[in-house]
Amino acid sequence: MASRYDRAITVFSPDGHLFQVEYAQEAVKKGSTAVGIRGTNIVVLGVEKKSVAKLQDERTVRKICALDDHVCMAFAGLTADARVVINRARVECQSHKLTVEDPVTVEYITRFIATLKQKYTQSNGRRPFGISALIVGFDDDGIPRLYQTDPSGTYHAWKANAIGRSAKTVREFLEKNYTEDAIANDNEAIKLAIRALLEVVQSGGKNIELAIIRRNQPLKMFSAKEIELQVSEIEKEKEEAEKKKSKKST
Amino acid sequence: MAATFFGEVVKAPCRAGTEEEEEEDDEGRRETPEDREVRRQLAKKREVRLLQGQTKTSLEVPLLEKYPCSKFIIAIGSNAVAFLSSFVMNSGVWEEVGCTKLWNEWCRTTDTVHLSPTEAFCVFYRLKSNPSIFLCQCSCYVAEDQQYQWLEKVFGSCPRKNMQITILTCRHITEYKTPEAPSSLPSPFLKALKTQTYKDAVCCSLLEQPNIAHDLPAAVLSYCQVWKIPAVLYLCYTDVMQLDLVTVEAFKPALSSRSLAGLAKNIPQSTEMLKRLMTTSEIQSNIYT
Numbered sequence: 001m002a003s004r005y006d007r008a009i010t011v012f013s014p015d016g017h018l019f020q021v022e023y024a025q026e027a028v029k030k031g032s033t034a035v036g037i038r039g040t041n042i043v044v045l046g047v048e049k050k051s052v053a054k055l056q057d058e059r060t061v062r063k064i065c066a067l068d069d070h071v072c073m074a075f076a077g078l079t080a081d082a083r084v085v086i087n088r089a090r091v092e093c094q095s096h097k098l099t100v101e102d103p104v105t106v107e108y109i110t111r112f113i114a115t116l117k118q119k120y121t122q123s124n125g126r127r128p129f130g131i132s133a134l135i136v137g138f139d140d141d142g143i144p145r146l147y148q149t150d151p152s153g154t155y156h157a158w159k160a161n162a163i164g165r166s167a168k169t170v171r172e173f174l175e176k177n178y179t180e181d182a183i184a185n186d187n188e189a190i191k192l193a194i195r196a197l198l199e200v201v202q203s204g205g206k207n208i209e210l211a212i213i214r215r216n217q218p219l220k221m222f223s224a225k226e227i228e229l230q231v232s233e234i235e236k237e238k239e240e241a242e243k244k245k246s247k248k249s250t
Numbered sequence: 251m252a253a254t255f256f257g258e259v260v261k262a263p264c265r266a267g268t269e270e271e272e273e274e275d276d277e278g279r280r281e282t283p284e285d286r287e288v289r290r291q292l293a294k295k296r297e298v299r300l301l302q303g304q305t306k307t308s309l310e311v312p313l314l315e316k317y318p319c320s321k322f323i324i325a326i327g328s329n330a331v332a333f334l335s336s337f338v339m340n341s342g343v344w345e346e347v348g349c350t351k352l353w354n355e356w357c358r359t360t361d362t363v364h365l366s367p368t369e370a371f372c373v374f375y376r377l378k379s380n381p382s383i384f385l386c387q388c389s390c391y392v393a394e395d396q397q398y399q400w401l402e403k404v405f406g407s408c409p410r411k412n413m414q415i416t417i418l419t420c421r422h423i424t425e426y427k428t429p430e431a432p433s434s435l436p437s438p439f440l441k442a443l444k445t446q447t448y449k450d451a452v453c454c455s456l457l458e459q460p461n462i463a464h465d466l467p468a469a470v471l472s473y474c475q476v477w478k479i480p481a482v483l484y485l486c487y488t489d490v491m492q493l494d495l496v497t498v499e500a501f502k503p504a505l506s507s508r509s510l511a512g513l514a515k516n517i518p519q520s521t522e523m524l525k526r527l528m529t530t531s532e533i534q535s536n537i538y539t
Contacts, residue, residue, distance in 0.1 A: 008256060025433070026424065029489045030538040050539055063539055079539040165489075166496045168437060200496055204525070 024151035027130035031076030036134035039189035076164030077131035118153025205231030312406030341515035415481035438488035
């Protein structure tokens with residue numbers, strides 16, 4: 001049945017599916033994992049870095065991009081689609097600032113991206129964007145925000161979420177480990193993001209990229225050394241926890 | 251021929267057959283010697299050849315007739331192969347006893363003589379400490395017309411019944427038929443399908459109807475069902491068909507089954523080896539990030 005209703009985006013199937021949108025969600029799963037965490041005073045975005053070819057300039061392969069000074073996003077899915085969406089969002093951020101003389105709120109720019117994506121699910125001859133995005137930032141009121149958009153054009157606020165390959169495994173980990181204690185401290189929120197990624201990342205800390213935004217501070221990208229430090233701290237804590245467990249059992 | 255609303259041309263069969271059409275068909279059906287030669291060459295190109303261990307000479311008898319076994323584990327697909335490589339082959343000394351070499355349209359080369367191992371080989375190993383335990387690593391695709399040849403060359407036309415077969419393979423989760431939405435399924439997950447004579451417990455739930463097995467795993471299972479050989483297929487539904495850590499680890503419950511029990515000894519080391527396998531086989535593509 002699917003094969004008769006999945007050619008044109010504007011056609012509903014008899015049971016109400018828009019197959020192109022659902023197939024676009026499969027394209028998202030082909031991108032590497034991205035995780036977003038909303039702490040009390042910090043927002044964290046962690047991604048699994050793509051392996052870069054030897055002759056490729058690493059700086060041009062980016063999954064985390066700033067949309068404005070106070071908003072950044074990570075995506076999973078088709079690279080080219082992400083580039084187009086990011087460019088449009090960046091222009092919109094500046095246009096909003098010029099028109100209204102205020103920076104965009106995180107919700108505003110998320111809604112803009114989601115509306116753009118939805119338009120492409122209802123246009124003739126176009127296909128949906130094959131990306132999901134995690135958008136984080138602080139609004140003027142100082143409240144941290146995390147939103148997720150998907151190819152259908154829906155957006156929701158989250159406390160923590162993951163997109164891309166093995167997102168389900170990461171989300172289950174977050175559901176178990178996201179507690180008010182875990183995110184009260186900035187450092188603990190960062191560790192939670194790295195621990196979530198380590199569940200699914202193929203080769204450990206060197207394939208993780210991390211970005212944080214603290215209240216009233218600009219976006220900070222972690223260097224490889226800083227991430228390695230965090231990873232080794234996490235591994236130490238794991239070992240200690242395992243030692244305690246084995247002591248208790250004996 | 252008919253044109254649909256979207257302008258695509260669809261070939262629809264005509265039930266009102268006319269005499270003229272039948273005559274035309276007859277002419278088309280008559281085979282010329284040229285056709286026969288092309289067909290013969292194609293059949294030769296697609297022949298499944300069984301080669302012996304290190305010497306790579308042709309083996310004239312079926313593999314399991316030359317090397318009888320009591321346990322035969324077959325891994326089909328990159329994730330199943332990676333699982334056996336890191337968890338089972340890593341925990342013992344295995345010697346290569348033979349391989350099947352075949353070519354079909356799925357191979358990325360048209361050169362049928364110089365084929366790379368992963369493209370066109372199914373490699374067979376035997377445990378040195380217990381030669382009745384056999385393993386097959388099959389990363390290539392065995393086409394429908396080659397499956398019967400493969401079975402004949404490996405099992406023979408009259409196989410022994412006192413052996414147990416375990417097959418491991420993956421399938422994309424979008425092919426799993428269920429009333430639930432695909433996004434709500436706990437991917438990856440394991441399902442089992444077994445022959446009537448397989449009496450041992452399976453380590454996961456059975457594959458529900460109307461889902462079916464496909465390709466070589468289905469061919470092996472059907473063969474075992476016909477010949478009353480106890481066999482079980484562990485099918486992992488995943489949304490990542492390429493080599494993926496989470497998908498490979500989804501096969502772990504199979505280690506508790508009778509056929510694999512005792513074969514995987516060093517689990518932490520196996521997990522390390524798996525991570526190394528992942529890094530060496532990362533495919534670089536710029537389409538998805």
